[in-house]
Amino acid sequence: MARMKNDYENSWWPKLMRWLDNGSTALDDRMEEEMEETHEGHLLPSPEEIAAQEARREERIQQKLTDELELYARAHHWSRTKGTKIADWAYRILAVVICVSIIWVLLQTASYLPSFGSPDNPAHNEVSRRYIEKGMEETGAVNIVAGMILDYRAFDTLGESNVLFVAACSVMILLRVSSDKKHHISSVHQLEMEADDRMYEPKDDLILQRATAFLVPVILLFGVYGLLNGHISPGGGFSGGAIMGAGLILYLNAYGFQKAQRFFTFTVFKAISACALSFYALSKAYSFFTGANHLPSFITPGTPGNLFSAGLIPYLNIAVGLVVCCTMYAFYTHFRKGDM
Amino acid sequence: MLDILRFGLSAALTLAGLFVLLSGIVGIYRFQYSLSRIHAGALFDTAGIVLMLLGVIVALGFTLTSLKMLLIICLLWLASPVSSHLIGRMEITINDELEKDMMVLDNEMVRHEKEGD
Incomplete structure (x- = not known):
C-alpha cells in the first residue's frame, strides 16, 4: 500500500x-x-555511498575477524603451550603404564597356561592325535599343516580365501579412482591426481631395475616352488602367494605401471581371482559330497612325498596362492594409485 | 686343533658382526639427518649380517644349510644397498634444504653462526 x-x-x-x-x-x-x-x-544510492557502505562493512568484518582471532588465540594459548607439554608427558606415562599392564596381563595369563608339552594338555585331544597319526595316510600330504588346512579343514580355508577376495573388493570400492578407462585417460583432473604425490618420486631407477631384473625371477620361482611343494615341504598357498605378490610389487616399483599393465590388469585380476575361488569351491564341494570318510572317491591320496599326490591339496594350494598373490598386488596398486 | 681354530674364527666373525650391528643401532638413533642414518642402516644390513652369517657358516662347516646362508647373503647384498639407494634418492629429490642439512659444521663455523645473524 x-x-x-x-x-x-x-x-x-x-x-x-x-x-x-x-x-x-x-x-x-x-x-x-x-x-x-x-x-x-x-x-x-550514489557510488560514493556504496563505496562508503562497502568500506564500513569491510571494517566491521575485519574487526570481527581480529576479535575472533584474538579469542581463538586466547582460547588455545593454554593448550598450545602448557597443554602440549602435559599431553606429551601424559602420553609417555600412559604409554609406559599401558605397556606394563599389558605385559602384566599377558604374564599372568601365561602363568595359568598348562605346562608346555605335557601329554594331558587340552590341545592334545583325539583330534590332533588323529591328524598326527593318520594325517599322512588319509590326506597323502607329508606336510601335516597342508593336510589339515586343505583337507580336514578345507571349508575353513575356502572362507579365508574369500575373506581375502572380499577385502580386495572393499579396497577397490573405497579407493578405486575411476572405473571408466576412457574417461580415466581423457580427464586432466585424473591425470593430475595420479601425478600428484608421485611427481617427484624417482622413476626408472637404473640400479633398482638391474637388481629387480635379477631378483624378480628368483622371487617368483621361489614362490612357485613354495606353492607347488606345499604338501611336501613347509610352504603352501598363503606363503607362496605372498612371495609371488611381493615379487610382482617389486617389478611394479622398478618398471612402473605401464610395463606391469602389460600382463596384470584389472581384467586379469578379476579372471584369476574368480576362477581360483570357483575352482576351489567346486572341487572341494565335490570332494565334500563324495570323499568324506568311508565313502569311495576317485581322488586318492596317492603316494605321500610325490609331487602329484595328496589328492586335491596341490591344486587347492595353487588356487589359494593365486588369490593371495592377486589380492596383495591389488592392495598395493589401489593404495598407491587407485587403479590397476 | 682344527676344531679349536674353526671355533675361534667363527667366534671372532660373530663378535665382529655384533660390534657392527651395535654401532649401526647406535648410529641410527644418534644421527640427526636421514642420509647419515641411511649410512648407519646400510652398514647394519650388509656388513653386520654378513659377518654374523659367515660366523655361523664357519661353525656349521660345508653343508646344505651353509649354502642356503650364502644365498641369504647374496639376497641381502642385492636388496639392502638398493633399498638404501632408493631412500637416499627420494630424500635428495624431495628435500628443499638439502644444502643446509648436508653442511658439515666445524667448530669455527658454529661459533660464527652463533655470533652473527
Whole structure:
C-alpha cells in the first residue's frame, strides 16, 4: 500500500494538481524533500555511498575477524603451550603404564597356561592325535599343516580365501579412482591426481631395475616352488602367494605401471581371482559330497612325498596362492594409485 | 686343533658382526639427518649380517644349510644397498634444504653462526 501511495505521489497527476493549486505549504515541501531523500537512499544510492557502505562493512568484518582471532588465540594459548607439554608427558606415562599392564596381563595369563608339552594338555585331544597319526595316510600330504588346512579343514580355508577376495573388493570400492578407462585417460583432473604425490618420486631407477631384473625371477620361482611343494615341504598357498605378490610389487616399483599393465590388469585380476575361488569351491564341494570318510572317491591320496599326490591339496594350494598373490598386488596398486 | 681354530674364527666373525650391528643401532638413533642414518642402516644390513652369517657358516662347516646362508647373503647384498639407494634418492629429490642439512659444521663455523645473524 505504502509503495503504491508513494508512487502515486510522485506520479504526474498529483504534481499537476499541486502545481495548479500552487499552494504547497512549507511543511509539505519539507516532507517532500525528506521523502525524496529517503527514496534516493533506498533506490538509487550514489557510488560514493556504496563505496562508503562497502568500506564500513569491510571494517566491521575485519574487526570481527581480529576479535575472533584474538579469542581463538586466547582460547588455545593454554593448550598450545602448557597443554602440549602435559599431553606429551601424559602420553609417555600412559604409554609406559599401558605397556606394563599389558605385559602384566599377558604374564599372568601365561602363568595359568598348562605346562608346555605335557601329554594331558587340552590341545592334545583325539583330534590332533588323529591328524598326527593318520594325517599322512588319509590326506597323502607329508606336510601335516597342508593336510589339515586343505583337507580336514578345507571349508575353513575356502572362507579365508574369500575373506581375502572380499577385502580386495572393499579396497577397490573405497579407493578405486575411476572405473571408466576412457574417461580415466581423457580427464586432466585424473591425470593430475595420479601425478600428484608421485611427481617427484624417482622413476626408472637404473640400479633398482638391474637388481629387480635379477631378483624378480628368483622371487617368483621361489614362490612357485613354495606353492607347488606345499604338501611336501613347509610352504603352501598363503606363503607362496605372498612371495609371488611381493615379487610382482617389486617389478611394479622398478618398471612402473605401464610395463606391469602389460600382463596384470584389472581384467586379469578379476579372471584369476574368480576362477581360483570357483575352482576351489567346486572341487572341494565335490570332494565334500563324495570323499568324506568311508565313502569311495576317485581322488586318492596317492603316494605321500610325490609331487602329484595328496589328492586335491596341490591344486587347492595353487588356487589359494593365486588369490593371495592377486589380492596383495591389488592392495598395493589401489593404495598407491587407485587403479590397476 | 682344527676344531679349536674353526671355533675361534667363527667366534671372532660373530663378535665382529655384533660390534657392527651395535654401532649401526647406535648410529641410527644418534644421527640427526636421514642420509647419515641411511649410512648407519646400510652398514647394519650388509656388513653386520654378513659377518654374523659367515660366523655361523664357519661353525656349521660345508653343508646344505651353509649354502642356503650364502644365498641369504647374496639376497641381502642385492636388496639392502638398493633399498638404501632408493631412500637416499627420494630424500635428495624431495628435500628443499638439502644444502643446509648436508653442511658439515666445524667448530669455527658454529661459533660464527652463533655470533652473527
